[in-house]
Amino acid sequence: MTEKERIRQEVEKTLQCFDGIEKIEPRPFFFTRLKARINSTDAEKKRVKQSGWGFAALRPALLSLLIVLNFVSAIVIFRGNETRSDNRSEYLSAFAEEYSFTQETEDLFSFAN
Amino acid sequence: MDDRTLHQELACGNPAAFQQLVNSHQSRVINTCYGFVSNKEDAEDIAQEVFLEVYKSIDSFREDAKLSTWIYRICVTKSLDFLRKRKRKKRFGRFKDLFGKTQDRIEQIPAPATANPQKHLEKQERAEILQQAVDSLAENQKIAITLNKYEGFSYQEVAEIMGASVSSVESLLHRAKKNLEKTLYRYYAQQG
Numbered sequence: 001m002t003e004k005e006r007i008r009q010e011v012e013k014t015l016q017c018f019d020g021i022e023k024i025e026p027r028p029f030f031f032t033r034l035k036a037r038i039n040s041t042d043a044e045k046k047r048v049k050q051s052g053w054g055f056a057a058l059r060p061a062l063l064s065l066l067i068v069l070n071f072v073s074a075i076v077i078f079r080g081n082e083t084r085s086d087n088r089s090e091y092l093s094a095f096a097e098e099y100s101f102t103q104e105t106e107d108l109f110s111f112a113n
Numbered sequence: 114m115d116d117r118t119l120h121q122e123l124a125c126g127n128p129a130a131f132q133q134l135v136n137s138h139q140s141r142v143i144n145t146c147y148g149f150v151s152n153k154e155d156a157e158d159i160a161q162e163v164f165l166e167v168y169k170s171i172d173s174f175r176e177d178a179k180l181s182t183w184i185y186r187i188c189v190t191k192s193l194d195f196l197r198k199r200k201r202k203k204r205f206g207r208f209k210d211l212f213g214k215t216q217d218r219i220e221q222i223p224a225p226a227t228a229n230p231q232k233h234l235e236k237q238e239r240a241e242i243l244q245q246a247v248d249s250l251a252e253n254q255k256i257a258i259t260l261n262k263y264e265g266f267s268y269q270e271v272a273e274i275m276g277a278s279v280s281s282v283e284s285l286l287h288r289a290k291k292n293l294e295k296t297l298y299r300y301y302a303q304q305g
Contacts, residue, residue, distance in 0.1 A: 006301075007298055017236065020240075024147055030160075033161065
């Protein structure tokens with residue numbers, strides 16, 4: 001027998017193992033254990049639902065609070081900007097007065113740019 | 114009980130219907146899972162998860178296939194998920210599954226009628242080599258060959274479970290067999 005034939009025989013014998021496999025039997029009380037698992041899952045679902053109810057009711061309130069806070073922040077920021085820009089105009093006027101800048105001086109600068 | 118009636122009873126939460134479903138499919142589901150994971154305890158765990166999924170998702174079953182086809186689809190998905198998780202764990206150095214796997218495949222070979230330990234041992238070794246060769250196949254080929262060869266599903270049944278055509282399944286099985294032959298040839302050539 002050549003080496004190739006020997007290998008081919010081994011391969012065939014190994015592939016024949018597909019035919020010799022016996023089925024495994026489920027352990028006893030498979031359904032009982034499954035039922036216990038289902039009951040435990042259902043109980044857990046119920047517990048989560050009950051404890052989550054309080055939080056679920058709070059959710060709209062929390063969302064509203066968040067929106068209000070955003071509005072208030074936006075108002076504070078914009079007002080702050082306005083005040084700053086008013087302050088800025090004042091500073092510029094005071095600066096211009098101090099150094100005697102007139103409209104002509106301003107035009108000179110803008111021409112230079 | 115026919116499929117439609119059984120589905121209706123299950124959807125209503127009839128415990129007797131669910132028990133009937135489990136009793137009629139548990140053996141084949143466990144053996145199908147075993148064909149993928151090669152460990153008895155893991156196969157039973159996965160089988161329990163399959164029926165748990167059936168219990169939770171019965172409302173989503175659309176009757177576009179047989180109830181049994183749907184169950185075995187879940188079975189294949191859960192088994193493959195388990196294998197992926199196990200592969201990830203192995204990468205972090207957990208090797209005990211390898212030894213567990215060897216043990217179980219050896220147990221699956223029945224003891225010979227006449228006492229011939231030599232032949233029995235040889236068969237055990239071949240079964241283990243074959244399992245490793247099957248594990249090295251591409252996923253679709255592994256599914257097709259496990260369902261057809263290990264569990265005896267017909268081409269039609271395999272096609273329904275995989276959501277493929279019968280000709281695709283035939284092609285997959287043909288390629289799987291060729292690849293198994295190649296892998297085994299290389300293995301035995303190295304053995305010398």
